[in-house]
Each structure stands twice: as structure tokens, then as C-alpha cells.
Amino acid sequence: MKRMIIATATAATLLGLSACSSGSSSDSPGGSEAAAAVKAQATAPEGLVKAGTLTVCIDPEYAPLEYYENGTSGEIIGFDADAARALAGYWGLEFATQVTTFEGLQPGLTSKRCDIIPGGLYMSEERTAVLDGVAYMQTGPALIVGTAVQTDPAAEKDLCGLTLVGQNASENLTEAKRIAADCEKAGTKTPVQQYPKTSDTVLAVMNGKAGALIETDVAAVDIVKKSSGKLRLINGFFPPSTKFGMFANKDAAITAPLGEALKALHADGTLGKIAENYGLSTDSLNVY
Template identity: 60%
Template sequence: MNKLTVVGVTAVAVSVVLAGCSSPAADSSSSAPSVAARAAAPEGLISSDAVTFCIDPEYPPLEYYENGTDGEIIGFDADAARAIAAYWGKDAAFEVTTFEGLQPGIQAGRCDIIPGGLYMSASRLEVLDGVQYMQTGPALIVRADDDKKYADDKDLCGLKISAQSGSSNAGIGEDIAAACGDGTSVDQYPKTADTVVAVVNGSADALIETDVAAADIVARSGGQLRLVSGFFQPDTQFGMFLAKGSAVSGPLGEALQALYDDGTLAEIAKTYNLDPANLVVG
């Protein structure tokens, strides 16, 4: 397989240049629905000018750069973040970091809210506050020319599994590998793009990824990948996270509920080909 084709497809799909912990820039422009200010901004925001969100923009359709590696940060989470900020009469500012930097970023006070692609896990809720907004679960991706029938975990025994480092999906892979025993491994990569490349170029046999991202990855793969339908069942929720005990936690829940009730979140979901029925706020 042509390596340049692999890299090119993946770059369009998910690869980005991350900006580390650069200063956040206010951003009021987007394709998000217009939201009128309906509540005072909560106490406890790190800036009086904007609501600051830690974000890893390499995870379509939730958060990604419009031009693949630069430009405006778009996606469901990014537009929802703008809607939340607008609800409070503020602009949204994005603090770009890696996936592994999201939780440290919020704990270090570099941002108010993490909107992006984190599960409402018991371990995470021990150290952060969270408000759920979407039901989700893992999904299995393999190469399109892999005609093996995948029905349950044992069908992954003896394979190399790819997953993003620090993610719940990596943990799922490690549990499967442990149950399978010798011959099954999990290769963890810092970026989603790397996990995809590993499967496309044959370094890994299968990728465990969150279902909302998996559908987008397969759609953008140029026919090189396929989604194994029904291998995993939706079993958890995505949440937006804050520092433990943050004064913003209650107002965030109220804002998300209001934006859910008035259809704003559903409109954003449709923009990114997500099913509004999977929105679960609470």
C-alpha cells in the first residue's frame, strides 16, 4: 500500500499540529447556532473576558481544525463550547493541548472546562466534576480487506490492538489482552492519527476508538477501513469536566440543560452528522 496515500488520508481525517500550552485566543466565530445571553457568567472563571476550554483538536467530529492542521477549531464539542460561553454572554477561548494534557490543564487552572471526548468514569469523577452530555461507547475498526468475522472479545486474541494512550479505550484493549494471554498486545499512541495509521499500514490489526469518532474515521479513510458493527455496545457517557468543587459546575449543568431543551445541542449534532438521540444531559 502506498504510504503517501495512508498519510494523506489520515491527515485529512484526524491529524493536526498541536499548539501545546499556548495562550488561549478568544473565538466568537463559528458555524454554531447563534445563542443569546440568558444567564450571568458564573463566578470562578479564570478570565473575566471569556470562558476558557482545554481542547485537543484532533478528534473529529467532536473537535478538530477546519483545515486539518490549522484554521478554526470546529466540531460538536467546540461549537457546544461556544454556545455555552454565549449563553453566559462571553466569548469562548481555546487552550490547545494534547489528550493527556486535558486533565492536568484543568487541574493547573489553565482552563475552566474540558469539553472534549472524555468518559464519565468513576475514577475521573473522583478528581474532577463532570456533567454528562452524550451517550457513547467503544467501537472496533479494522482494515477493509480484513474479512474476519469479529463477534466477541476472543476474536481479538492473538492480534495487535491500537488505541490512544491514556484513553478508556486503551484500558479496554488491555483488559482484552490480559484475558487472551500471550500473543495479544495493545500499542498505545499519543494521537488518534497515529492509531489510525497503525491499522492502515498493518502495524496493528484493529483499533478501539470511541463510536462517534470511529464512524468519522472510517468515512474519511477512502475505503481503507471498516467499522465492525455491534462489536461493543454503548455503555457510558461523554462528560464536560471541571476542577473538583468548581463554582462553575452547577452553572455548566444549567447551561447544558437549557441548550438541550431549546434544541441548540441537537442542531449542532446534526451539523456534524451525530444522532441527537444520543444527547443525554444531566
């Protein structure tokens, strides 16, 4: 038990990830200089959860998109968090976070505990059927393997027989289950594990409980970089196939202003500066 506690703490430190309690809210003026420099340029949207404030539902355990600056405390920073701060500045609003688990993001939005979800969510057909989304970044799944996998998988059939892992309620978990189902149709049992937090999925691979993790490409680079050589990224295994989006409730008053504001912040270079601040390529930004 003591060894597991130490391993968990180590993984959290390496990845800049943290446990977060559902329902907490905080005003958060920090973030990058680019986000802080944005001045009011447009009328604030109507129908906000709290007048004068942009409230976002966020799961701060997903570097470099959203995470606590001190690992488990401090300001919530990252590309998505700072982009949302920039939106608040653009509308002349205060900025507040409603912290939840990944699984709680969409319920938090639909129950009107927040105005938008700023990121880490694919623009999937299933999600856009029930929420309004504005795309802002090209992305897709990436494959991470542990040291127990000796050769680089080149095709999905090479994952057959491994234990795959993904985060609860994520499109990446759906992808892992699809691959496992294909493997089992071909006669090879391929277990799939799932955990509530990204840090749990990473720890499963680092500890050898799972052989491969499917993650988004943006997060995968950061995860592998901070794993002290215990994980490696299989470049090009999955092609970029979708986009990250910022989401609002269906037909919400904020939807059109959200799209206009993101386009403006992209055009004036604000989103590009925020991306560069977190080591992301500006080429991946795609706002429409």
C-alpha cells in the same frame, strides 16, 4: 522514510486530524450558526481563569467532536467546540481555547489553564472521582479493523492474536489492554500498541502495523468514512456503555452553572442543531 511521511500526511488529510502544540491559546468566535445565535441568558460563573472569557482545554484532532476546520489550521469546530461556544454565548462571555494533547487535557484543567474540558472524555468512575462532570451524550467503545482482518470479529476472543491499538491515556486503551490480558490468560499473546494522537492509532491500522483499533463510537464512524475503504467498523461489537461529559475541577464554582446551562441548551434545541450540523444523531444527546 519518504513513504512514511507521505502516509502520515495522507492520514491526517483523510481524518481531518492534526498535530497540536500544548499551551497555545486563541479567541475563537466562529463555529456553527446555532452556536453563534445563542444570546446571554444567565449570569456568568465566578472564578473564571480569565475574567469575561470561557476558556476551554481542547485537543482539536477528534472529528466530529473537535477539529480544525482546514485540517491543520483555522477555527476549531465540531460538536464539542460549538457546544462550548454556545455555553460562552449563554453566559455572555468571550470564548477562548487552550490547545493541548489528549493527555494534557486533565492536567491543563487541574492546573487552572482553562475553565472546562468540553468533551471527548468518558464519565468514568476514575475521572469523576477527581473532576466534576456533566453528562451530555451516550457513547461507548467501537471496534475498527483493517484489511488484514478478513472476517468480522463477533466476540472478544476473536481479537486474540491480533495487535490492538489505542490512544495514550484513553479509556479505549484500557479496554484494549483488558482484552489482551484476557487473551493471554487463555494462552494467546495479543500485543497492544499505544500512540499520543488518534491519527497515529488510525495510521497504525491503515498501514497494517495493528489489526484493530478501539475508538469511541462517535469518532469511529467519521474515521471509517474517511479511510477510502481501508478500514471498516464492526457494528455492535461493544454496547453503548458510558457517556461523554464536560468536566470542571472538583467543587469548582462553574460546575452547577455548567449543568444548568447544558440543560437549557438541550431543552431549547441548540445542542440538537449543533449535533445535526456535524452528522450526529440527536437521540444520543443525554444531558443530566
